Structure formats: structure tokens, C-alpha cells
Amino acid sequence: MSGTTSAAGSGAVLGAVVVFLVQQLGYVSLSSFTTGLIYVVIGLLAGGILGGLIGRALTRNR
Amino acid sequence: MTRGGSRGAVGRGLFAVAIGTIGLLLVLPALGAAQTIESAPIGPRSALPTAVGISNPAVTWNGKPIGDASTQAHAFSITTDQRVLVNFSFVVPPFGPDVTTARIQALYFGAVISTDQVSTSTTAGVGKGLMNWTLGTFTYLLAGVYVLSASLVDSNGSTVWSEHFYIDATAPYHIGSGLTIFLIVLGLVELYSILTVGRSVRRRPKTGGKAPPEPWQQPASTAEPGAAPAATPPAESPPAGGSP
Numbered sequence: 001m002s003g004t005t006s007a008a009g010s011g012a013v014l015g016a017v018v019v020f021l022v023q024q025l026g027y028v029s030l031s032s033f034t035t036g037l038i039y040v041v042i043g044l045l046a047g048g049i050l051g052g053l054i055g056r057a058l059t060r061n062r
Numbered sequence: 063m064t065r066g067g068s069r070g071a072v073g074r075g076l077f078a079v080a081i082g083t084i085g086l087l088l089v090l091p092a093l094g095a096a097q098t099i100e101s102a103p104i105g106p107r108s109a110l111p112t113a114v115g116i117s118n119p120a121v122t123w124n125g126k127p128i129g130d131a132s133t134q135a136h137a138f139s140i141t142t143d144q145r146v147l148v149n150f151s152f153v154v155p156p157f158g159p160d161v162t163t164a165r166i167q168a169l170y171f172g173a174v175i176s177t178d179q180v181s182t183s184t185t186a187g188v189g190k191g192l193m194n195w196t197l198g199t200f201t202y203l204l205a206g207v208y209v210l211s212a213s214l215v216d217s218n219g220s221t222v223w224s225e226h227f228y229i230d231a232t233a234p235y236h237i238g239s240g241l242t243i244f245l246i247v248l249g250l251v252e253l254y255s256i257l258t259v260g261r262s263v264r265r266r267p268k269t270g271g272k273a274p275p276e277p278w279q280q281p282a283s284t285a286e287p288g289a290a291p292a293a294t295p296p297a298e299s300p301p302a303g304g305s306p
Binding site for chain 2: 003006007010011013014017018020021023024025026027028029030031032033034036037051054055058059
């Protein structure tokens with residue numbers, strides 16, 4: 001597994017974790033199935049993309 | 063197993079744990095209860111009570127009408143270990159439905175995760191029900207904003223009336239719920255995994271290149287001139303002697 005892929009996977013997990021954490025802190029409601037799923041998918045995608053970019057930058061520089 | 067290999071195995075293990083946790087969070091509603099609620103979409107429209115056969119339904123949450131918390135911005139603030147007095151009242155017309163149960167359900171991803179219910183009493187057409195509501199088994203696990211559904215159920219089990227409202231459950235010190243602590247730890251582990259990805263790649267030998275010398279091997283460039291060549295292991299030869 002390359003560094004970029006590994007970081008993208010970790011970033012996706014981190015994105016979903018952030019969504020659940022924000023809900024636990026009371027900023028977002030995940031009570032509706034559709035809304036909750038949209039938030040989680042957005043978190044997965046955004047985290048995966050950001051993580052992949054960060055991983056790519058880190059593996060290039062070193 | 064080498065150090066890099068063990069690090070990779072640990073990373074894969076953590077990744078699997080993270081995926082499993084997120085899957086568990088998504089399955090959590092099914093663990094709470096198997097039944098899903100059939101109701102109007104959550105939002106301002108759902109705040110409109112739907113009464114069939116009863117009149118003047120009213121529910122108070124510690125003395126405040128639940129209609130006051132019809133949006134997330136106006137959610138009732140509670141602590142996760144708090145008990146709340148919920149008062150149901152309604153009027154049943156003659157030949158109206160036989161309302162027997164008052165119920166409060168918490169929703170998560172559209173499914174019911176906790177249900178509290180009490181029996182109602184109807185005297186001269188006026189029904190009442192008093193409930194001491196808690197988060198139940200999720201008291202020390204969950205926090206945050208949730209939608210609750212207050213409903214009145216008749217003797218056939220069908221919902222006569224229901225209304226949605228929001229609560230904002232705060233854990234002690236804001237991180238007192240088990241899930242919050244676990245999510246923070248998991249997030250830090252994943253963040254560390256991202257930030258150290260460059261280091262782990264640098265340690266890995268490039269494919270096709272010459273593998274770096276092991277610590278006990280002497281590099282060829284550092285060998286002093288005139289020194290004796292490194293001893294090479296003798297080629298394997300067939301054992302002396304013939305076959306019997």
C-alpha cells in the first residue's frame with residue numbers, strides 16, 4: 001500500500017470520526033437517516049481526499 | 063517479522079478497528095430497537111401535531127411545551143444523566159380511540175434507539191400520563207443533539223398522535239460520554255497515522271534498488287584498502303564418500 005493510499009484511508013476514517021464527534025458535541029443532528037448518511041459520506045469523501053493530498057505531499061518531500 | 067512489517071500490521075489493525083467502529087455506529091440504531099418509526103420527515107413540518115380522534119393533545123417537558131423545541135436551535139438542554147418529567151394530557155371525545163400508552167422514543171439515523179413508555183389513564187374523557195424520562199442504557203454512552211418522538215398509542219398498538227422535538231444532551235465536562243472519548247482517541251490515532259506516513263515510506267527500501275546493509279554487515283565502500291577480503295561462506299559441496 002502506498003503512502004498516499006494509506007493516508008487517504010486514514011483521512012476517510014478521520015472524516016467520519018469528525019462527523020460523529022461533531023454530533024456528540026451537539027452541533028449536528030444525525031437523527032434523520034438521509035441527513036445522517038449525507039453527513040457521513042461527505043466526511044468520508046472530504047477526509048479521504050484531504051488525507052490523500054497530505055500523504056502525497058509528505059511522501060514527495062521526504 | 064521486521065520492524066516495518068510490524069508497523070504495517072499494527073496500522074492495518076487500527077484501520078480495521080476504525081472501520082469496524084464506524085460500522086458499529088451506523089448499526090447502533092438496530093441494536094436499540096428493531097422497529098423503525100413511521101413518521102413525517104424531521105424538521106419544522108414535523109412539529110405540527112398529527113391528531114386522529116383525540117383533541118387538545120399536549121406534552122410538557124419539565125413544564126415546557128415540546129412545541130418550543132421544534133427546531134435544533136431551540137432544543138431542550140439536558141445532561142445525559144438527568145431525569146425529565148414528561149406530562150401527557152389529551153381529550154378523548156365520545157367513541158374516540160382507547161389511548162392506553164404514552165411513549166417517548168429517541169431517534170438515531172432514522173431508527174429508534176431508546177423507548178420509554180407509561181400507561182395513561184382516562185377519566186371523563188380527559189387522559190393523562192406522567193413519565194420520568196431518561197436516556198436509558200445510553201446514559202453514559204451518547205451525547206449530542208437527538209430528535210425525540212412523543213406519541214400516544216391506542217390499545218391496538220397504532221399511533222394516535224405524535225410530535226417530534228429536539229433535545230441537546232450534554233455529557234459532564236462535554237467529553238464525559240464513552241463514545242466521545244473513544245472518537246477523540248480514534249481521531250488522534252488516525253491523525254498520527256497520516257502525519258507519519260512519510261516517515262514510514264522513507265524507512266521502506268525502494269523496490270528494484272539495492273537493499274540497505276544490515277547493521278552487522280560492513281559496507282564495501284568503508285572497507286580499508288589492503289584489508290583482508292570478507293570471508294565468504296564456502297560453497298556447498300556434496301558430502302564426501304560414495305553411496306553404499
